[in-house]
Amino acid sequence: MRVEPFQQATAVFVVMALLGIAFYWLRSRGMARFTLPGMAGSSQRRLQSIERLPLTAHHSLHLVKVSGRIVLIAVSPGGCSVLDGGDWNSVSGEGVLSE
Numbered sequence: 001m002r003v004e005p006f007q008q009a010t011a012v013f014v015v016m017a018l019l020g021i022a023f024y025w026l027r028s029r030g031m032a033r034f035t036l037p038g039m040a041g042s043s044q045r046r047l048q049s050i051e052r053l054p055l056t057a058h059h060s061l062h063l064v065k066v067s068g069r070i071v072l073i074a075v076s077p078g079g080c081s082v083l084d085g086g087d088w089n090s091v092s093g094e095g096v097l098s099e
Helices: 004-028
Strands: 047-054 060-066 069-076 079-084
Touching: none
Parallel strands: none
Antiparallel strands: 047 060, 060 069, 069 079
16 A cells, blocks of 8 residues: 555645635735636726825825825824825826826
8 A cells, every 4th residue: 555645645735725824814914815807807996005105103195096086195193184186197107296
């Protein structure tokens, strides 16, 4: 009786189980995402973080794209404020907003 194929199958199973556990752990903390091409359907992302600029330990500026519109948001311990919700169409590669 050969034990080697059983050991190989067990090793493959253990490695796959460890990969599954690691992926589940990363996904639960938001560090990994998995979608199949057919799962997303025809919906597109409506919210996208473009850039974040930390000002202090508790204050920052966020440039966010919401349904095709770019919005500048200030975040502080007291809350969030929309500073500018211009109708910019894109952000150029140099970090300069262009119309």
